[in-house]
Amino acid sequence: MRADVRRWLHDRTYPGNRWEPRALLRAKHQQGTTVSVVLPALDEERTVGAIVTSIRRTLVEACPLVDELVVMDSGSCDRTAAVAGDAGARVVHVDTVLPEHGGVPGKGEALWKSLHVTSGDLLVFVDADLVAFDPRFVVGLLGPLLTDPAVGYVKGLYDRPLTTTEGLVPSGGGRVTELLARPLLNAFWPELSGFVQPLSGEYAGRRELLESVPFASGYGVEFGLLVDLARVAGVSALAQADLGTRQHSHQSDAALGRMAGQILQTAMARRPGGGAPSPELVQFLRTEDGVEAVSWDVGTRDRPPMRLLRAERGGRRR
């Protein structure tokens, strides 16, 4: 593995349970910092209420680490807005934000518009489809930002079980991550190959940084942010926090294909010019004390057309 990636993994991977909410609250007050939590939601009436309730009770009321809790309704047809409002969130419909700039469908638009309607110095994004949500996700993501001024952006990392008709497959989830996003990132942005979950929907960042980069629409938003923030702030300003295990509702293979298409579009629009793709692929295994990186050579070589070879050999088959 590249030495810079190994160093980054060592310096910038934090256990999410390192921080106590009370200690972070003190740091937040000392710095005069404010925190907004944003949940992008499209038809998430089944899960959004429990997540909002959990954050409100634990991190707004019991220990006020969170100053603002907003659900960005991305155009839900179900009761997402009502459920989120009843649970205690401020609900903002994407169509009501910057209407003079029109609307683009998808998650990236909801996140982009959330910057306009929130005021926290730090933003924490949390998907609204998480099952068995733990508010320590928010604490773990805020920890590096509230304790190290050199950190500007923190992504969640976690185990991703896959729920199938036959039961739970412990690390079968994250199919787009494993089959597209990770290979793409490793090939063209190998300096970012230490990110265990480059597509994680749970991440936090400083407003000034998030407002300095474009937001790709749709499901390209996470890939775009990673690449753009690394360019603007440097890889050492990016970090990851180990949040344990995350479960969410899975999309169909066909829907994941469309997600992959959007990520590919986003990546290709940012692809560094020239240069062959890096042949190294870094994957991760869960261990007792965290995650272990395993490096593979996935470089391929073209063999010449057999006809040419045979011509060079004077037609000889042997």
Ligand SMILES: O=c1ccn([C@@H]2O[C@H](COP(=O)(O)OP(=O)(O)O[C@H]3O[C@H](CO)[C@@H](O)[C@H](O)[C@H]3O)[C@@H](O)[C@H]2O)c(=O)[nH]1
């Ligand atoms: O048009 C949309 C589509 C989705 N969402 C919300 O965005 C979140 C994540 O969407 P989901 O469809 O659950 O994505 P995943 O299948 O979980 O995809 C993973 O990979 C995506 C691509 O990077 C990330 O956006 C996700 O956060 C990440 O969990 C959920 O709260 C959705 O309700 C919107 O707000 N608007």
Ligand SMILES: O=C(O)[C@H](O)COP(=O)(O)O
């Ligand atoms: O991040 C991903 O790769 C997609 O969200 C798909 O995740 P899943 O395989 O856990 O459904």
